[in-house]
Each structure stands twice: as C-alpha cells, then as structure tokens.
Amino acid sequence: MNPKLTTCPALRPASAFASQASLAPAWALAASATLLITACASPPKAPEQLAVAEAALQRATTPATSADAPAELRVATDKLAAARAAVTAGDTDRARMLSEQAAVDARVAELHAEATRSRKAARESQDAARALNEELQRKPGL
Numbered sequence: 683m684n685p686k687l688t689t690c691p692a693l694r695p696a697s698a699f700a701s702q703a704s705l706a707p708a709w710a711l712a713a714s715a716t717l718l719i720t721a722c723a724s725p726p727k728a729p730e731q732l733a734v735a736e737a738a739l740q741r742a743t744t745p746a747t748s749a750d751a752p753a754e755l756r757v758a759t760d761k762l763a764a765a766r767a768a769v770t771a772g773d774t775d776r777a778r779m780l781s782e783q784a785a786v787d788a789r790v791a792e793l794h795a796e797a798t799r800s801r802k803a804a805r806e807s808q809d810a811a812r813a814l815n816e817e818l819q820r821k822p823g824l
Contacts, residue, residue: 729777732762739788751795758785759784
C-alpha cells in the first residue's frame with residue numbers, strides 16, 4: 683500500500699484499527715488509575731460549616747468577650763481546632779459537626795459577654811438611682 687494513503691485514517695487497513703481498539707481498555711484503565719490516585723492524593727475538602735465557624739469565632743473574639751466570657755470563647759476555639767484536625771484526618775462528618783458546634787459556642791460566648799455587660803450596666807444604673815434617692819431624702823425641702 684502507498685505510504686501516503688496510510689496517514690489518512692479512513693484509508694488505513696482494518697488491521698490497523700484493530701490494534702488501536704485493543705489499546706482502548708488499557709487507556710481506560712490507566713486513566714481510571716490516574717484519577718483514583720489523584721483523588722486520594724488531594725487534601726480532604728473542608729465542609730462549608732468550617733468557614734462559617736471561623737467567621738463566627740472571629741466575630742466573637744473581641745477584648746470584651748475575652749474578658750467577660752473567656753471559658754465560652756475557649757470552648758469555641760477548641761472545637762474549631764478539633765474541626766480543623768478532623769478535616770486533615772479526612773473525617774468530614776466529624777469536622778462538619780464540630781464546626782457547627784464551634785459556631786454555636788462562639789455565639790454563646792458573645793451572648794454571655796453581652797449579658798455580663800448588661801448586668802453590670804443595670805447594677806450601675808441601680809446604684810446611681812439609689813444614690814440619687816438618698817440625696818433627695820437628705821434634702822427634705824426639694
């Protein structure tokens with residue numbers, strides 16, 4: 683056969699296609715193995731809740747919260763660290779659960795600190811009202 687004609691796939695003899703067809707399963711197997719190896723080698727995907735928990739903890743981490751609710755803030759920080767470790771270990775279910783808990787705990791820390799500040803403000807208002815009442819009682823003419 684003329685060598686110029688064999689470069690066109692339509693003009694190749696049927697035996698040439700048979701050899702290429704026998705390579706198709708080998709190529710498919712190689713492609714599958716490559717995808718499997720790549721999937722196993724890639725780092726585990728962090729759940730979306732991890733980003734939510736990180737944002738919640740960042741929002742909660744203020745000087746006031748650190749002063750008024752340090753224990754609650756520590757719980758949230760520890761759970762977020764455990765969630766990150768679970769992501770690294772590939773345990774996305776545990777990472778998701780710990781992330782959700784960390785976000786809730788961060789909010790608890792914010793609310794606890796806010797309640798502490800509110801109680802302090804209420805005490806100060808009561809003290810001011812009591813002092814004013816005592817002052818009024820000392821001056822009977824008013």
